[in-house]
Amino acid sequence: MTIQVVIIGAGIVGAAVSHQVARIGAKVRVLDVVGQPGQGAATRSTWAWLNANKKHPKHYRDLNLAGLQRWKAEWPALVHSCGSLLFDDDDEASLSDPVYPGQHVGPEQLRQLEPFVSEEMGDRGAHLFPQEAWVDPQVVCREMLSKAKANGADVLLGPTHQVMGLLTRTEEHVARVTGVVTADGTTHPADVVVVAAGAETMPLAALAGVQVPLLHKPAVVAITSPLTGADGLPRQLTRHLISTAKVFVWQRPDGSLMLGDTRAHEDGSTAWGESLLQRAAELVPELVVAGARVERVEVAYRPWPKDGHPIIGPSSTCRGLYIATMHSGMTLAPEVARLVAAELRHWDVAAGVARGSEAELLEAQAVLRPYRLDRDFEEGARRAAYAWK
Template sequence: MPDQPHCLVIGAGIIGASIAWHLVRDGAHVTILDAGPGGGLATRHSWAWINASWGNPEAYFRLRRQSMQEWRRLAQEVPEISVNWSGGLLWDLPPERLESYASEHASWGYGIRLVDRVEARRIEPQLADPPARAIHVAEEGAVEPLAAAEALLHAAIARGAKFLPHREVTALDLVGARITGVSCGDDRVAADLIVLAAGAATDRLAMSAGIALPMSAPPGLLVVTKPAPPLLNGLVMAPELHIRQRVDGCLIAGSDFGGADPGTQPQAVAERILSAMRTLLQDGDSLAFDHYTVGYRPLPGDEFPAIGFSQAHDNLYLAVTHSGITLAPAIGAMAASEILRGDRHPLLTPYGPARFGA
């Protein structure tokens, strides 16, 4: 590969934008393609919780915790990124699981504590009925996802990256076992190395090069209110309702952080979520519905990231994951290091695409 390889990044959501930024920062010649205007599809419809929360094995916790730290580094390198380290209050688990979650993650070094009703009310005074027992993690936060992806994209362009929006990649171009570029309809873009970070379209494009990558793309519905006065200090994860207040005053919520299943009647689902938002908060009746969104979350077959070089094509790098907001800074830095210097970070060891035969 040339000393300054031409890297073609397919996808300008938070993962693709982060990889592109880190590649160009580290000296690569980068072109970014996106089927839309940039900012991705899953990214712009994300609840955007930055966390290393419950339900994951320790190896995945370590990767997520590293990426939480990387967000602080990235916000210094790209000052247009603003992370709100507001903390998270969670009680959407049975009491025994709350206890085990707190104990386990505390032993792993997470800044986690159990709180009672009095402390929960102090943390979030506008809760109509604070929980008797909850978890509080002060080090969790959120970003405005589209703004963060666009900031990374603009920073990469300022460093010399070329961005081609509204260029839908239809296939990866093969000559023998090597990918030489991509087709965008009748047009073709050549490159030394391809980074496939196309979110829910990743499996389809991988298949054009003969790679079967098991994936699903479950939908997630989020409700957005009109701007409201300050009602929440941080992220709130209540049973069947995850809610936060954006910097513009709008509240955004789903039945969990991934959003609700919209089913066949998304408006009815949105109305149920809005009703739950109003019930959760003391002044909730004043919340006015603005709109709902439905995003499709890229989810590899075992629900963990697929990050690394394809075993079928040595100049194809795959990067697809759920929790892209949490993981974007770490994946960007680690992918750039592996692509340009051959250094695979130990935290990525369990998450190579080879485990799927890809």
């Protein structure tokens, strides 16, 4: 039987899931209030930094590594393998990981890698992770949704397609979701509703009485205008994704820079953006000479589960409701989408879960077991999922 799947969200997770689920022959419909793929809050403002660095425990590191590898295997033309440089990093253990190796680079090598880094910072050396990469979030979302459409998916974007309600009924004292209603009054029937709506996952799931424990952890990023040389072409002052204790710096292919740090707050003021640029200029003084200026400051409302780890899988209290929300969504999306598609390929509509003994399904369920909605989030929150300072 062909199942009907409604996917709420056309950001990176929703786009990746729609691509993979359409490939298995499901009848897919993607709905998003935002009119352009990847322009929602979290995906639009993401660093799009593909990495498995400093993520704990091992099963979570391995899932991120699988995501990074799947990006390179399935979407090689969209992956910029730039590598990352971490300054002020005293985590020597991360350099000796045989599965995810890094290396210490001294001042001389560092100046070859990043000639515009300040002398003071260059003298400190840094840790290099050459396998890490970057993707353009809007480009990859468009490409994934395009491939989903080629496999028969409907992609409906814009304010009239905002999901306003989940249709539910009670069967044998258990709730079942049967579809969604959008702002234009349209009913979209579904056997499975996948909520992949970033920070909006929590209020959407609550419409069906399902609690998804997300923390409020916004991030603020500043984007500069593109730097150009005398020839009018982009002038690249950095070559890697760079992080220090004070600032993250990434120069995109068009010459613009994305700046941020690890603090969670909602100060999207021009003053905060200028403070990020000032810190970046301490790292790369040539930014001042090149006339770098902040073009806009954005507050990114990130989906951040209470214990830091993804929430992936069916609700046990509302049949047919499937949650797919996570931090590190850019890295994880293509691998998570493959696992979600494996479950939906073997979906038991009546039970509201995937069932079977096929190797594909058993492998997916084994990987996803730590990330189910009914886990102990309080216990998980006592352990750090990320070792970033």
